[in-house]
Amino acid sequence: MAYKRIVLRHLAFTGSRIDDVKLTFSRGLNIIYGASNTGKSFVAKALQFMLAVTTKLPQPNELEPYTGVWLGLTMPDGKDVTLYRSVKGGAFRLYDGLVSRNNGSSVVLRGLADAQRSDTTSNFILDSIGLSGKVVAKNASGEKEDLAIRHVLPYAIVSEGDIMAESSPIYHSKQFASRTFEKNLLRLMLSGSDDRDVVTTVRKETYEVATAAKIELVDELILQIDREVGEDPRVRDDLEAQLKVTTNSMERLQDELRVTQEHLDDLMFQRRSLTDERRQAATKAAELGITMQRFLQLNETYTSDLRRLEALEEGGLALMAMTGRECPVCGASTAEQRHHHADDEIELVRRSAKAELCKIVIEQTDLKRTLTSLAQDESNLQSKLSEMDLLIENMELEIRDARPIEGTSRSKYLELIEQHSYLRRFVELSDRRAALSGRRSELASERPAIGEQLSSGIDDTMAFELGKAVASVLERWGFPDFDKVQYDLKTNDVSIGGKRRDDNGKGVRAILHAAFNVALLLYCKENTLPHPGFLVLDTPLLTYREPLTSKHGELADDEARLKKSPLALKFYSHLAELEGSAQFIVLENADPPAEALKLAKVQVFTGRRDEGRYGLFPV
Structure with missing residues (x-):
C-alpha cells in the first residue's frame, strides 16, 4: 500500500x-x-x-x-x-x-x-x-x-x-x-x-452494581403497577373474558346505534326537505298575494274610469237633445245664443267615450277572470301550507320520540367504551407486570462476559x-x-x-x-x-x-x-x-x-x- x-x-x-x-x-x-x-x-x-x-x-x-x-x-x-x-x-x-x-x-x-x-x-x-x-x-x-x-x-x-x-x-x-x-x-x-x-467486558463489581440498580428499578415499576391495580388484582383470564363480553356488547350496540342514528338522520332529512318546500310555497303565496293586491287596485281604477266615461256619454246625449232649443238656464232663443256647437262634434265625443267604455269593460272582465284564478291558486297554496305544517308537526313528534332512543343507545355505548378501556388497561398492566417479572428473572440469572481488563x-x-x-x-x-x-x-x-x-x-x-x-x-x-x-x-x-x-x-x-x-x-x-x-x-x-x-x-x-x-x- x-x-x-x-x-x-x-x-x-x-x-x-x-x-x-x-x-x-x-x-x-x-x-x-x-x-x-x-x-x-x-x-x-x-x-x-x-x-x-x-x-x-x-x-x-x-x-x-x-x-x-x-x-x-x-x-x-x-x-x-x-x-x-x-x-x-x-x-x-x-x-x-x-x-x-x-x-x-x-x-x-x-x-x-x-x-x-x-x-x-x-x-x-x-x-x-x-x-x-x-x-x-x-x-x-x-x-x-x-x-x-x-x-x-x-x-x-x-x-x-x-x-x-x-x-x-x-x-x-x-x-x-x-x-x-x-x-x-x-x-x-x-x-x-x-x-x-x-x-x-465489564468488571464483576461494576456488573453487580449495575444489575442491582436495574433490579431495583424493575421492582419499583412492579410496585407501581400493584398500587394501581389494588390489593385484589383480577386474574388475567377473567379480565380477558370480561373484555370479550364487553367487546361483543359494544359491537351489537354499535349496530343498534347505527340503525337508530340512520332513522333519526332520515327523519331530520325529511323535515329539512319539508321545511324547505314550505318556505318556497310560503314565498310563492306571498308573491301571489302582492300580485292580487295590485290587480284589485287596477280593478278599482277600471271602475272609476267606467263611471267617468258613462257620465261623459250621458252628457253628450243631453247636449245632443238640447241642440236648437232655448237655453235651459237663461231662456235665450237660439238666435240670441253666442255659443254654437256643432252636432257632429258632440256626437264624436260621445262615441269616443262609449268606445273607451266598451274597451275598459272588456279589460275589466279579463281582470276579474284573472283575479278569480289567482284567488283559487292562493286558496290551493294555503291548503298546501296547512298540510305541510301538519306534516312538519308530525315529523317533529317522530324526531322527538326518536331522540331519547338514540340518546339512550349512545349513553350505553359510551358506558361500554369506558368499561372496555378500564378492562383493557387492567389487561395491559397485567401484561406489563408479567413482562417486568420476566425481565427481573432474566437480570437475576444473567451471566455476562466478565473478563480481564483490556x-x-x-x-x-x-x-x-x-x-x-x-x-x-x-x-x-x-x-x-x-x-x-x-x-x-x-x-x-x-x-x-x-x-x-x-x-x-x-x-x-x-x-x-x-x-x-x-x-x-x-x-x-x-x-x-x-x-x-x-x-x-x-x-x-x-x-x-x-x-x-x-x-x-x-x-x-x-x-x-x-x-x-x-x-x-x-x-x-x-x-x-x-x-x-x-x-x-x-x-x-x-x-x-x-x-x-x-x-x-x-x-x-x-x-x-x-x-x-x-x-x-x-x-
Missing part, C-alpha cells in the same frame, strides 16, 4: 470590502517567523479550524473585516481541492481546484464529525488517508469510540502551548478520563489496526521502536545524549537517560515534543501507515528565544547549553531533506540561521508598517 499524505497549499481570508489575505505553502519546509503578536500562532489555530479540529475560530480585531476562510489542499490522490468555511464556523463547502473565491459548483460538508454520515469534513479527510471507519477503545472494558479527525490532527498541528507543556505528547485532551483512548490511539497510529475486534497503549516492542525513531531524529538534529533517549511506557513520554521530559526546561521540552511528532510521521511513512503527512510546529525552537524580550522568561541551564549548539540549523536542514516524504510548517519568533533560510519557503512577519509584510493581516 502506497503512503498517502495531504499537502497544505494555501490559507486565505476574504471579505467583501477588503483585499484578500493569503499564505501559500511549499510541499517541503515552510518557515514563518518574525515579531510577536503578528498572527503566527493564529495560522495554526486557523488550520485547526479549517480541518474540523475546532468549531470556533478566535476573533481578534484584525479578523473583523473578513467573512470567509479558504484552505487549499492537494489530496493523496493528487487532486487539488479547497475547503471554505465562514469565520463564524458552521458547515464547509468543498470546491474543486485551488481557489479563494466562489467558482460556482461546490459540495456541502458538515462541520461536526458523525461516523454514520459520509458528508462530513472529518470523514472526507480520514477517508483520504485511510483512517475512516476506525474505532478506538476508550476504557479498560473495551467500550469503543469512533475515530474523528479531531483525534488525529493533534499529531499534525502542535500548538505553542502544547509543544512546551509538561504533559505527554499523546495526551492531547489534558483529560485524565481520556488517557486510555489516547494511549490506544497511539497504538492505532503505530500499527494501523483499530480496536473493532476488541470484546467489550490492556491499553503500545507494548514494549512498539515503545522500543518509537524510542529508536525519536533518537534517530534527535541524532540528525545534533541533540546531546540522543543515544540515551527512549519512550517511557510509565509516563507515555520521551525520557533522556531516565530523566523525564517534564523535568526539563520549556525549550528542551519543546524540542523533544517536536522530535516525537517528526519521528511518528517518519515511522508511519516508512511503514506505510496512515498519517496526515504534514506537520505544523509552533515555536519548536523555544530555547533560542531572547530572555529579555521573550514572554517565556529566562533560559534554564539545559536550555542555555542547547542554545549554544548548532541544533537549530540541523533541525531545519533535516526537515528540508524530508521534502519528498512530508510537509513541515514551522512557526517561530527567533530568526532562523541564515543557511536555513535557503532551504525553505520563508515568510517574515516584521511587525513594522514600513518594512515587508507586517503580519498575517495588514495593519
Whole structure:
C-alpha cells in the first residue's frame, strides 16, 4: 500500500470590502517567523479550524473585516481541492481546484464529525488517508469510540502551548478520563489496526452494581403497577373474558346505534326537505298575494274610469237633445245664443267615450277572470301550507320520540367504551407486570462476559521502536545524549537517560515534543501507515528565544547549553531533506540561521508598517 499524505497549499481570508489575505505553502519546509503578536500562532489555530479540529475560530480585531476562510489542499490522490468555511464556523463547502473565491459548483460538508454520515469534513479527510471507519477503545472494558479527525490532527498541528507543556505528547485532551483512548490511539497510529475486534467486558463489581440498580428499578415499576391495580388484582383470564363480553356488547350496540342514528338522520332529512318546500310555497303565496293586491287596485281604477266615461256619454246625449232649443238656464232663443256647437262634434265625443267604455269593460272582465284564478291558486297554496305544517308537526313528534332512543343507545355505548378501556388497561398492566417479572428473572440469572481488563497503549516492542525513531531524529538534529533517549511506557513520554521530559526546561521540552511528532510521521511513512503527512510546529525552537524580550522568561541551564549548539540549523536542514516524504510548517519568533533560510519557503512577519509584510493581516 502506497503512503498517502495531504499537502497544505494555501490559507486565505476574504471579505467583501477588503483585499484578500493569503499564505501559500511549499510541499517541503515552510518557515514563518518574525515579531510577536503578528498572527503566527493564529495560522495554526486557523488550520485547526479549517480541518474540523475546532468549531470556533478566535476573533481578534484584525479578523473583523473578513467573512470567509479558504484552505487549499492537494489530496493523496493528487487532486487539488479547497475547503471554505465562514469565520463564524458552521458547515464547509468543498470546491474543486485551488481557489479563494466562489467558482460556482461546490459540495456541502458538515462541520461536526458523525461516523454514520459520509458528508462530513472529518470523514472526507480520514477517508483520504485511510483512517475512516476506525474505532478506538476508550476504557479498560473495551467500550469503543469512533475515530474523528479531531483525534488525529493533534499529531499534525502542535500548538505553542502544547509543544512546551509538561504533559505527554499523546495526551492531547489534558483529560485524565481520556488517557486510555489516547494511549490506544497511539497504538492505532503505530500499527494501523483499530480496536473493532476488541470484546467489550465489564468488571464483576461494576456488573453487580449495575444489575442491582436495574433490579431495583424493575421492582419499583412492579410496585407501581400493584398500587394501581389494588390489593385484589383480577386474574388475567377473567379480565380477558370480561373484555370479550364487553367487546361483543359494544359491537351489537354499535349496530343498534347505527340503525337508530340512520332513522333519526332520515327523519331530520325529511323535515329539512319539508321545511324547505314550505318556505318556497310560503314565498310563492306571498308573491301571489302582492300580485292580487295590485290587480284589485287596477280593478278599482277600471271602475272609476267606467263611471267617468258613462257620465261623459250621458252628457253628450243631453247636449245632443238640447241642440236648437232655448237655453235651459237663461231662456235665450237660439238666435240670441253666442255659443254654437256643432252636432257632429258632440256626437264624436260621445262615441269616443262609449268606445273607451266598451274597451275598459272588456279589460275589466279579463281582470276579474284573472283575479278569480289567482284567488283559487292562493286558496290551493294555503291548503298546501296547512298540510305541510301538519306534516312538519308530525315529523317533529317522530324526531322527538326518536331522540331519547338514540340518546339512550349512545349513553350505553359510551358506558361500554369506558368499561372496555378500564378492562383493557387492567389487561395491559397485567401484561406489563408479567413482562417486568420476566425481565427481573432474566437480570437475576444473567451471566455476562466478565473478563480481564483490556490492556491499553503500545507494548514494549512498539515503545522500543518509537524510542529508536525519536533518537534517530534527535541524532540528525545534533541533540546531546540522543543515544540515551527512549519512550517511557510509565509516563507515555520521551525520557533522556531516565530523566523525564517534564523535568526539563520549556525549550528542551519543546524540542523533544517536536522530535516525537517528526519521528511518528517518519515511522508511519516508512511503514506505510496512515498519517496526515504534514506537520505544523509552533515555536519548536523555544530555547533560542531572547530572555529579555521573550514572554517565556529566562533560559534554564539545559536550555542555555542547547542554545549554544548548532541544533537549530540541523533541525531545519533535516526537515528540508524530508521534502519528498512530508510537509513541515514551522512557526517561530527567533530568526532562523541564515543557511536555513535557503532551504525553505520563508515568510517574515516584521511587525513594522514600513518594512515587508507586517503580519498575517495588514495593519
